[in-house]
Amino acid sequence: MPAEQSDQDGQLQIARDRRLARRMLRGDQRAIKAFCDEYLPKLFRFALSRLPTEQDADDVVQVVLTNAARRMETYRGEAPLLGWLYQICRREISKHLGAAERHGTVVSFQQDAATESAVALATAPAADEPEAVSGTDQFAAQVHAALDQLPANYARALEMKYVDGYSSKEIAQRMKLADAAVQSLLARGRRAFRRLYDAADFDLETPDGDRAEVPRRCR
């Protein structure tokens, strides 16, 4: 059943993305705002986790947005819009790092594990790409990447509950939902987060050295 639910969620998301893309192509400003609110922070994090500096991520996001706008009419809604944006972003990261290397603006790759990993990631074929850099940053990046792939309300609820420490009642107030609805939302969010771990074959080690494995039953 969870797998079926996941498929249904995926199909709904794709259908929503397809409608969103069509509306943006028609110049619908509300659709553009909805797209930006949902996807720009995710895109930024995706780029930031693969590039040496925030300035690099900023530059890349801007280029990605130009390309996405230009290619929006080619988006057929066969996959989620986020994945489509990540694909464009990967290519731009690769170009950005390649250009930086040619101009000598990238330094001390060997001393920066995250950057080194990012270069390896950006230059690797897409299918072989690991989804994050290494070390402390790797752990956070992977968790954040998983959250970014969840529906926005799932990720927000999980973050409020487990990162910010709000109670479910407080979350209900902030999200303008009933307490029972928040409980249900969190339950669905945990399952979805778990499925992403399964798909990525997560076997995390926290920076403290603790094994943070997802329970085997849930895999």
Next chain:
Amino acid sequence: MTDRETPHDRVSDVEEERRLAGILSQAGSRTAPSEAQLERWVGHFRASLADARAEKRRRWQIRAAGIAASISAVVAVLFMMQAPDLPVAVGVAQVQVVFGGNSVGGAQGTQRSLVSGERLNAGDRLRTGLRGGLGIRYRGADVRIGRDTEVIVHTTRLELVSGVVYVDTGGLGAAQTDVVVATRLGSVTHLGTQYVVQLDSDRLVSAVREGQIIFRSEQHKRQLSADASTAGEIRVAKDGSVTESRKPRSGEQWDWAVEISPGISLTGRSPDEVLIWAARESGRTLKYVDEKAADVAREGRLAGTDTKIPSPQVLVAVEASTRLRFLPSDSATLLVGLGKR
């Protein structure tokens, strides 16, 4: 469905929740772009989308223009092919000679008296009087319409309803284009230059005195040629039967056309040039008695009026202004020699 849990699930979920809490709290909050960054990106994305839409519109406009041009070309080709049945006002011919009066033309129901120089449109119906005739320029050819004749001018063919037409596609300045004369008994297309087509109530007669013609009907396709001394003639009866014969290159069948000749301007032309024209007008071949006569005819230049004059007057004018003389000969030859000084 998924929210219904067993006691075992609940125990496991508590454990899972504890672990997830550990993972998420260790990872911390997701990094968010600043408000300024977001504002800048949103503006950039809006502008890029607007550019992309403008570019798409421009591509469509170019594509639409290309499609429109292609459609126009196809329509033009179709029009050229189908126009015979379309009474569209497109200039396809010009009146050159109006002989004997009482000739009318124009679209059906709006017929008017025709005058020299008038343009004729596709679909115009021309009628000549009992004593009249018309000369028109049609597809580069000299077409003469005999008395008591009815013709409809189409873009690619002349529809002979009744009467007689003469076609000369080989005269001075003629463009060697096909001229098809269509009748209810079949159509005649030239492969050469001079031919007549006559349609009566019970038969079609077509003769060629220079070059070749092809006659086509539902049952027949015949090719007919002229030779040096005779014209080829084909007769098609009402029942569709076809007979062929040889006939003189001049005579009553052709003489009427001389009266409707557009004529020729002599000024600046050599005697040879105008004599060739006059010989063809009468269905004869020009021959010189000797080279001296030929040299005089080719080297001289005529001067005088720019008015076009018909073939009988051309011969008079040449004799009056040069040493060239017309000598007795057979009916198929215009024989020219030198007279005494």
